[in-house]
Amino acid sequence: MKSTNTSRGIHGVILTGCPETYEYSSEQEQQFSGQSGRRGGQHFQGDRRGGQQFQDDRRGGQQFQDRHQKVENLNEGDVVAIPTGSAHWLHNNGDNELVVVVFFDTQNHENQLDDNHRRFFLAGNPQAQSQQGRPRRQETQHRQSGRRQQSYQNAGNILNGFTPDFIAEAFNVDQETAQRLQGQNDQRGHIVNVGQDLQIIRPPQTRQQHQQQQGRRGPSRRSGGWSNGVEETICSMKLKENIDNPSHADFVNPEAGRIANLNSFKFPILEHLQLNVERGELRPNAIRSPHWTINAHNLLYITEGNLRVQIVNDQGNNVFDQELREGQVVVIPQNFAVIKRAGEQGSRWVSFKTNDNAMIANLAGRVSAISSMPVDVVANAYQLSREDAQRLKFSQRESVLFSPSFARGQRASA
Structure with a gap:
């Protein structure tokens, strides 16, 4: 996902019952009218700014302005939340490949069918692409x-x-x-080339970046529902948030990496979707503290580098111990303990969790279960002397992200 030229795109989500609030004024269409032509009994007219005007000869010359629902500019690190069953579309308007990681949750409360993922297309012939290249x-x-x-x-x-x-x-x-x-x-499949930039009404990029930096306090479930109808309604709800911005990180260790979380307090729509997103980055040989997720399952997707992952179940058995590479996925069930260590090139990942406010409990580090216990309890639980128990509690001074052991040794000797 990292490149010298940043990937970008345009994305639209159609929310049922919401108005089409993006439209051109008649003055703009008259001022910037372009070439016109005949298409099957209808008069089509475009302009340099993307406004479109349709004149239907069968309806006595009635004119229609192009209008549609909100459109978002997408940049690297953006997270888009799509409500269940909502139609949506995506366009790559940049010069580079646009890589999108998609997570579907079939266990949401709105799914009345079963656990099988189903998606349908409103246009094109998606089967054409799946049949191309078939032996x-x-x-x-x-x-x-x-x-x-x-x-x-x-x-x-x-x-x-x-x-x-x-x-x-x-x-x-x-x-x-x-x-x-x-x-x-139509033999193009579900991904098609438009041949030129789409002429779409959308906000300028600078405004989008400004909106990403503005926080918004969302509704609370404690008030009796996931939305109170004042801060955000369905139609005005924010559907996009950037998780790659370093200023949004929740945990930062310059020698180890950083972690950013999107929960329903930062991104209110996640309370409706019952999902949580984590963006993690580890520097070479750094370690993420061993931990478990208290109230959610976790799907881990590697976006960059190599990451050694060990997973232990509730019976203390090692159920997974492999090095994951870019593009690989592993599922970590609720209450299964996990530890991550980056390879020589470091690693970056994104995690999707099945709770809007997923809670983590650490096993090691300054803020962990063991360090929060009395020394005598630790000593008796692990058959250690009181001195060894104190050393166990206080030897790891970092909290969540642990720098490589040689870096910690250099700090200790200094």
């Missing part, structure tokens, strides 16, 4: 597998299941347009 042997197997497999292969976007005449009547368009909406002859 010939698999194609033969699919042809012989019967009617059910054939219907799956022919599946497309959600409109493909309706008949064209119903679609044409519902959208008030002709049959050719209705068939295009179904995407039956």
Whole structure:
């Protein structure tokens, strides 16, 4: 995710029942009108600033302004929360590859089906891309597998299941347009090239960066609900927050790294989604204190470098001990203890947790379970002398992020 040229994108989430608040004024459209042409009985007119104007010849020359719901500029480190079932889209308007890590939670309280993840497309033919590059042997197997497999292969976007005449009547368009909406002859898959920058009304980048630096206190569940209807409503709710900003870090050790957490107090919509996001960075050979998550499961995704991870279950058995590389994922169940150590190049990761205010309990360090116990309790619990128990409690002066052992040795000798 790190590069010399920062990746960027544009993202939109369509919230049901919310108004289309991004629109151009008629003065702007008249001042910046561009070329026009005929497209299937409709007059299309664009302008240099992205305003669009449609004139329907069948409706006596009525004109329509382009308007849509809010659009966000995306930068590296942005976290976007999408409510259950909301339609959304994403466009890479930069010169570099845009890498997006997506986490789906099928155990949310709004899921009335089962634990299987289902997603549907409103446009295009997502099956086309999955079939490209399929080995010939698999194609033969699919042809012989019967009617059910054939219907799956022919599946497309959600409109493909309706008949064209119903679609044409519902959208008030002709049959050719209705068939295009179904995407039956579209072989591009679910990721398409637009050929040029999308002309979209969106806030300037400087304003977005300013908004990222402004904190907002969210509603509290203690008040009787996840939203009080005053600070934020569904339509005005903030859906994006940047987690890569160093000033947002909760734990910082210059020799070890930093950790930033997004919970419902910083990002109120997470209380509705019951999710928590952590961004971690360890310098070469640094260690994250052994700990467990009290009230959530944890999905750990490596975005950069190598990270040695050991996981221990509630019975004290080592259930995982491997070095994870960029792009690899591991799941850490609730109350399973874990310890992380970065490789020679350091490591960065992002964690998704299934609680809006996930709580961590540390085993070692200045703020930990053992250091909070009386010395005599520690001595008797581990069969240590009182002197060794004191040394165990107070030898690790760092709290959450531990610098490499050779660095600690240098500080101790100094």
